[in-house]
Amino acid sequence: MSKIRVAVIGCGSISKHRHIPEYAANPHVELVAFCDLVKERADHYAELHGGKAFTDYEEMLRTVKPDAVSVNLPNVLHAPVSIDVANAGAHVLVEKPMATTYEEGLAMIEAAKKNGVFLMVGHNQRLMPPHVKAKEILETGKLGKVLTFRTSFGHPGPENWSIDGRGSWFFRKEEAIMGAMGDLGVHKSDLIRWLLEDEVTEVAAFVDTLHKDGTECDDNSTCLLRMKSGAIGTLVASWTYYKGQDNSTVLWCENGAMHIGTHPEDQVIVELRDGTVEKYRVGAMATNEKQTTSGVIDAFVQCIVTNTPPTISGEEGLRSLNVILAAFESQATKQNVLVK
Template identity: 75%
Template sequence: MSKIRVAVIGCGSIAKHRHIPEYAANQNVELAAFVDPVIERAEAYAEQYGAKAFADYEAMLSEVKPDAVSVCTPNALHAPVSIAAANAGAHVLVEKPMAVSETEAQAMIDAARSNGVYLMVGHNQRFMPPHVKAKEVLKSGVLGKVITFRTSFGHPGPEGWSVDGKESWFFRKPDAAMGAMGDLGVHKSDLIRWLLDDEVSEVASFIGTLHKTETDVDDNAVCLLRMKSGAFGSLVASWTYYKGGDNSTVLWCENGVMRIGETGGDKVVVELRNGNVDTYQVGAIATNEKQTFSGVIDAFVTSIVTQTPPSISGEEGSKSLKVILAAFESQETGKIVKL
């Protein structure tokens, strides 16, 4: 079989640390093109991988005609770039949040469907070994029903992660649309939906800019979620965890508690009411400082090779996005928002 010709659109940190090296390591892939408005960034990767460099994604799509693309642009460009790529006949892997509105998300889903291509959203939390193990434990039934939960994602903010540091698009509302919630919160709305195999029915939230006053996007959010099953809990996203970053989830269940990533980030601890304690050391949750293979790229490539729709589809990405958008609506109106 001939290799899948992939174009990476947007050559910032997520492309540098995850998409590009993971495509390069996949034997089914040929990196065909790189796109970035800062053309030097695209040129550096093009030279490294024997590919073409472009400043403009539309020019790239018409000239290269890639089989698949990774959309690693600022949030506000996710929808227009993904739709253009689908219309050009390319499979699309888009970073999260997949879009900045429900309308955009639906337009992306429609474009992929009408062009007969796959649309996958890069919700990498589903692939992290502790989360995979946690879902396995939940499915085994040993803990019984989930009653309450908390899920949290916080770090010092994108200035230490983005290739542009403090000048990053992450801090500009027209480019980012949302701050910590779009960066981290949507990861957790996706994780809790997937882990619990459940949908969010109601959201209440406080979202604001508490400390990074030079930006007009949110740097903190605390949300309450009620699930369709009746379980409820909290979702926290923060860019001001300057010490002691957090990417943990705790589920309190009928028969005990499951702690995921609380200690050192690589353990799942199950404490049962009967006194039994099981600790699973299963591999790390990726952090900005400590990159591990995300699993997202391989899953996307496998979908294309086997002609199997991706599990993290546009529809899945859209459901996780709707939770975040409802949280912003709750902050604005001061009301609980029903989904």
């Protein structure tokens, strides 16, 4: 089989640390184009991996005609660029949040369907080994029904991650639209939906900018979630965990509790009501400081190779986004909000 010709639009940190090296390591992929408004960044990856460098993605789509494209751009550009890529006949892998509105998300899904291409969203939390193990344990039924939960994602902020530091688009409201909730919160809404195989039906939230000066983007949020099953829990996203970063989830169930990502070595701990304790060392979760393979790129490529629709589909990305949009609406209206 001929190799999948892949282009990357946006050559910032997520491309540098995850997309580009993971494509380069995949035997089914040929990297054919890199696009960034900062020409030197695109040039750098073209020299490193072959392919052509562009500053105009539309020109790139016309001249290179890639089979698949990663869209790694400021949030406000995810929908329009992904739609253009789909209309050019290429499969789309878009970073989260997939869009900034419900209508944009629907338009992306429609564009992919119309053009017969796949649309996948980069929700890598589902693929991290502790979460995969946790879901396996839940599926055995030994813990019974999940009753309550908390899920949290916090770090010191994108200035420590973004290639542009404190000058990053992450802090410019007109480009980011949403801050910590779009960066981290949407990961956790996706995770809890997937882990529990359940949908969020209602949200009450505090979303605010507590400490990052000079930005209107939210840097903290605490949300109450009600699930379709009746389970209730909290979702927290923060850019001000200056010490003690967190990417953990705890589930309290009928027959015990499960702690995921709360211990540095025992990534999954199950405590049953009969006193039994099970500890699993399955590999740590990726952090900004310690990168591990995300699994997203390999999953995307596998979908194309086998012509199998992605499980982390546009529809799934939109359901996870809707939870975050409901949180913003709750903050604005000071009321509980039903999720679309």
